[in-house]
Amino acid sequence: MRPNPSLADLLDLARQVLRDDVAGDLSGGARYKALMAANAMAIVGRQITAGDEPAAAARARLVTILGRSGTLLELEAVLAKTLRDGSLPADQTGAVHAYLVETTRTKLGESNPRALDKA
Numbered sequence: 001m002r003p004n005p006s007l008a009d010l011l012d013l014a015r016q017v018l019r020d021d022v023a024g025d026l027s028g029g030a031r032y033k034a035l036m037a038a039n040a041m042a043i044v045g046r047q048i049t050a051g052d053e054p055a056a057a058a059r060a061r062l063v064t065i066l067g068r069s070g071t072l073l074e075l076e077a078v079l080a081k082t083l084r085d086g087s088l089p090a091d092q093t094g095a096v097h098a099y100l101v102e103t104t105r106t107k108l109g110e111s112n113p114r115a116l117d118k119a
């Protein structure tokens with residue numbers, strides 16, 4: 001068992017130092033790179049906090065929609081093929097739409113949560 005602070009807390013502390021202290025002393029391209037690294041660290045921190053739950057939930061939704069098992073990647077490939085070739089049953093359109101909306105919201109929640117505030 002790991003003591004506090006958690007991995008996400010440590011990463012957030014390092015991100016804050018990079019963003020608030022280090023980047024402030026830089027300019028131009030170096031400042032931009034430091035801020036991009038801090039942003040990447042924030043994304044990783046949100047992914048650590050979320051754990052495997054988003055992927056497991058997405059997989060479970062696809063198993064229900066497609067009526068078959070597989071890894072998330074395999075099921076996403078099947079869904080993409082089904083959409084490309086037009087073989088999606090009409091009664092699954094709503095479920096697929098809901099899946100795509102939820103998947104997009106989940107990904108935005110990890111990569112750019114402020115975009116969700118504007119939606």
